[in-house]
Amino acid sequence: MGWARLRELQEAAIAPLLEGEDALLLAGTASGKTEAAVFPLLSKMASQQWAGLSVLYVCPLKALLNNLEPRLASYFSWLGRRAAVWHGDVPVSARRSILRDRPDLLLTTPESIESMLVSVNVDHSLLFADLQAVVVDEVHAFAGDDRGWHLLAVLERISHLVGRPLQRIGLSATVGNPEELLAWLQGAEANRRPGRVIAPHLDFPTSAPLQSTDPLSAPPPGEIELDYVGSLQNAATVIASLHQGEKRLVFCESRQEVEELGQLLRLKGITTFLSHASLALDERRRSEQAFAEARNCVIVSTSTLELGIDVGDLDRVIQIGAPRSVASFLQRLGRTGRRPGATRNCLFLAPDRPSLLRAAGLLLLWGRGWIEPVVAPPEPRHIVAQQILALCLQERQIGDHVWHEWWNGLDPFTRSADVILRYLVEQGYLQRDGDMLFIGPEAELRFGHRHFMSMTAVFTAPPEFTVLAGRTELGRIDPSLLTEQIQGPRRLLLGGRSWQVTYVDWKRRRCFVEPVDGGGKARWTGMGLAGHSFELSRAMREVVLGAEPPVSLTRRAVDQLAELRQQHLPAAHPGGTMVTRLTSGDVYWWTWAGFRTNATLTSTLAGLTDPMQEPTDLYLRLRRDLNPAEWKVGIADAADRLCLPDVDEKALSGLKFNTALPQRLALATLATRLADLPGALAVLKEPSRFVITH
Incomplete structure (x- = not known):
C-alpha cells in the first residue's frame, strides 16, 4: 500500500482488538479508523480460522456502504476472503448470492439486519451462526436517535441467536462523552465485557475542552x-x-x-x-x-x-x-x-x-473545545413494541414468559415492558395460543404490506411523490407542491433544474415532468423537533453580551453583529434572565435557554405563561397582565415541581409504531423527549429581572 508505517490509532488498536475487547476508536476524519478496526479482525480471522459470515460492518448511510465496499473487498481478498454489501438498493439476485455463499464480511444497515431476521426467505440461524464481531461506523450518528436503539436491539437478538456475545467496535470522529458512548455500544454486556476508548491525542471527558494536540481542535x-x-x-x-x-x-x-x-x-x-x-x-x-x-x-x-x-x-x-x-x-x-x-x-x-x-x-x-454529548433518546417504548412484533415474525411464535430473554437484559427490553405486551395482545397486534404469542390481524393490517417491510425501519418518512422524466427517476417531492393553488403551469425544482408537471398518477404517487427554463419550486416537510440546545442558546447570549468567536470576521459580519447586539442587549443579562414588558403590553421572558428548556418552563409555569404560544429558543411569552409581584410568587417553588411539556396528539404521527402503544405511553414518550429538565432547573435557579422597555 506504500505505507511506511501504521498510524498511531491503528497501532494503538491492535492489542485490545486482538484480545477481543470492545472498543470505541476516536480520531479525526480520514485518519484510518476503518483500517484500525478491520486489520486486527482480519488477523484474527486468519489465526483463529473464522469461517462463514464472521464480521458485520454497519453504517448509517447506504452511500457510505457503497463507498467502503471496494476498499474492504480489496483488504479481504489478500487473505482469500470476501466482502459483500446488503441494503435496500442491492438487487434481489445479489442477496440470493450472499445467502447461497456467505461472505466473510457483510456491510449493511440496522434496517437490513432486521429484514434478514424477519424474512421467510432467509435462514437467519444459518446466516449469523459464525458471527464474531460487529464494527459500527459513525457510531455517534446512531446513538443520538431511535436508529441507535434499533441497532442495539437487533445486535442483542443476534447475540442470543448465536449463543455468545459479539465483539463490538465503534468508530467516530466527534463525540463529547466517549466513555458513555462505549458503554452504550456494549449494550447488555456493558460492565460485563472489557472495553476501552482508543483515542491517541484525544483526552476529553464529557463535553469538556479538547486538548491542543487534537487534530480537530481550532486551526488558525x-x-x-x-x-x-x-x-x-x-x-x-x-x-x-x-x-x-x-x-x-x-x-x-x-x-x-x-x-x-x-x-x-x-x-x-x-x-x-x-x-x-x-x-x-x-x-x-x-x-x-x-x-x-x-x-x-x-x-x-x-x-x-x-x-x-x-x-x-x-x-x-x-x-x-x-x-x-x-x-x-x-x-x-x-x-x-x-x-x-x-x-x-x-x-x-x-x-x-x-x-x-x-x-x-x-x-x-x-x-472553547466544547462538543455535545451523544445521548440516546429516553424511553423508547415504541421501539420495544416494534421489537416484540419483529421477534414474533422472526421466530413465528414466542413464549409468553421467555420473550424478554432475546435482549439479554438490555433495558428497556425487559419484563418492565409487560404493559406494552399486554396492550399488543388486547388490540390484536399479537394473538395468544396458550403460552405462545404470534402475529395477529391488527399487525397484519397495519404493517403487513410488502412482507412487513415497514416493520424493518424505526423512523417515519413523510409521504412523497416520485418524479420521473420519461423513464428516468429524478427524485421525490413533497405532495403539497402538487396540491397548492397556483396560477399557470405547475413547476418543480429538483436536482437544481426546473421541471414542468405534465401528469400526476395519484394512486401510484408518481409525477411526470419535462424540463423548462425556470420558475420551479422546491419544498419538503420536516419531521423532527426544531430548536437549539441550552448550551448553544447561552453561547448566543454571550455573543450578544460581547463575546467574540475565535475566527476571522468580515467587515459585514462585524457590522451586523453590532446591530444584533444593540437589538438584543436590553433582553440579555450575564447574571440571569430578563422579563420585559413592551409598551404594546406583551410580556416576554428572555431565558436564552433553548427550545426544549422553554417548552418545559411553559408547562411548569402554566398560569403565568401564554398557553397558546409555540416556545422559541430564546424566550417565551407570559401573561399580558402579569406584574412583578405575581411573577416572584409564581416562580418561587417552580424548581420543585417541574412538569413535562404538553404534547399535541397530532405530534404522534412522527413517532413510528405509536399505534402499538397505549396513547398515554406514546404521549409520555414524546413529552419526555421534548423536555429539558436540567436546563429548566438551571434557569429557575437564576435571578430574573422584570423591566419595562420602549
Whole structure:
C-alpha cells in the first residue's frame, strides 16, 4: 500500500482488538479508523480460522456502504476472503448470492439486519451462526436517535441467536462523552465485557475542552471565516466569485436550500452538483462521482455528505447559515485539509441575522473545545413494541414468559415492558395460543404490506411523490407542491433544474415532468423537533453580551453583529434572565435557554405563561397582565415541581409504531423527549429581572 508505517490509532488498536475487547476508536476524519478496526479482525480471522459470515460492518448511510465496499473487498481478498454489501438498493439476485455463499464480511444497515431476521426467505440461524464481531461506523450518528436503539436491539437478538456475545467496535470522529458512548455500544454486556476508548491525542471527558494536540481542535483563525451575505442570492454571488479553479463543498441545512442555491450557481455558470436524500440514487451517484473527478466545481449538499463518503480531495468547505451542532461542524471541517500541506478551512455565509447569531454562538463553543454529548433518546417504548412484533415474525411464535430473554437484559427490553405486551395482545397486534404469542390481524393490517417491510425501519418518512422524466427517476417531492393553488403551469425544482408537471398518477404517487427554463419550486416537510440546545442558546447570549468567536470576521459580519447586539442587549443579562414588558403590553421572558428548556418552563409555569404560544429558543411569552409581584410568587417553588411539556396528539404521527402503544405511553414518550429538565432547573435557579422597555 506504500505505507511506511501504521498510524498511531491503528497501532494503538491492535492489542485490545486482538484480545477481543470492545472498543470505541476516536480520531479525526480520514485518519484510518476503518483500517484500525478491520486489520486486527482480519488477523484474527486468519489465526483463529473464522469461517462463514464472521464480521458485520454497519453504517448509517447506504452511500457510505457503497463507498467502503471496494476498499474492504480489496483488504479481504489478500487473505482469500470476501466482502459483500446488503441494503435496500442491492438487487434481489445479489442477496440470493450472499445467502447461497456467505461472505466473510457483510456491510449493511440496522434496517437490513432486521429484514434478514424477519424474512421467510432467509435462514437467519444459518446466516449469523459464525458471527464474531460487529464494527459500527459513525457510531455517534446512531446513538443520538431511535436508529441507535434499533441497532442495539437487533445486535442483542443476534447475540442470543448465536449463543455468545459479539465483539463490538465503534468508530467516530466527534463525540463529547466517549466513555458513555462505549458503554452504550456494549449494550447488555456493558460492565460485563472489557472495553476501552482508543483515542491517541484525544483526552476529553464529557463535553469538556479538547486538548491542543487534537487534530480537530481550532486551526488558525484565518482558516475559519464568518461572513454576513444577507440572502441566498448573495451567497451564490460570493461562492461564484471566490476560489475559482478549486473544488468546493457547500453545506446547507435543508433540501430546499440545496435546490435553490444549486440553481442560482448554475445560472452564474458554475459547474454545480447536488446531493440530498430526496434525489434519486442514480442522480446522487452521478453527482458524487462527477464531483470526485472534477476540479473547478461546487457540490451543494445537506448533511448526506457530512459523514465519511469519499468525494475526492476538497479545497474548500462553505457553510450556509449554521450547522445543527458543534459535532456536525467538526465533521464538515474534517472534509478539508486531507492533502499534505493543506489546512482545514470553512467559510460561513450567513444569509440572515438569526443564522449569523447562531453561527457566532456555535463557533464560540467550538473555540472553547466544547462538543455535545451523544445521548440516546429516553424511553423508547415504541421501539420495544416494534421489537416484540419483529421477534414474533422472526421466530413465528414466542413464549409468553421467555420473550424478554432475546435482549439479554438490555433495558428497556425487559419484563418492565409487560404493559406494552399486554396492550399488543388486547388490540390484536399479537394473538395468544396458550403460552405462545404470534402475529395477529391488527399487525397484519397495519404493517403487513410488502412482507412487513415497514416493520424493518424505526423512523417515519413523510409521504412523497416520485418524479420521473420519461423513464428516468429524478427524485421525490413533497405532495403539497402538487396540491397548492397556483396560477399557470405547475413547476418543480429538483436536482437544481426546473421541471414542468405534465401528469400526476395519484394512486401510484408518481409525477411526470419535462424540463423548462425556470420558475420551479422546491419544498419538503420536516419531521423532527426544531430548536437549539441550552448550551448553544447561552453561547448566543454571550455573543450578544460581547463575546467574540475565535475566527476571522468580515467587515459585514462585524457590522451586523453590532446591530444584533444593540437589538438584543436590553433582553440579555450575564447574571440571569430578563422579563420585559413592551409598551404594546406583551410580556416576554428572555431565558436564552433553548427550545426544549422553554417548552418545559411553559408547562411548569402554566398560569403565568401564554398557553397558546409555540416556545422559541430564546424566550417565551407570559401573561399580558402579569406584574412583578405575581411573577416572584409564581416562580418561587417552580424548581420543585417541574412538569413535562404538553404534547399535541397530532405530534404522534412522527413517532413510528405509536399505534402499538397505549396513547398515554406514546404521549409520555414524546413529552419526555421534548423536555429539558436540567436546563429548566438551571434557569429557575437564576435571578430574573422584570423591566419595562420602549
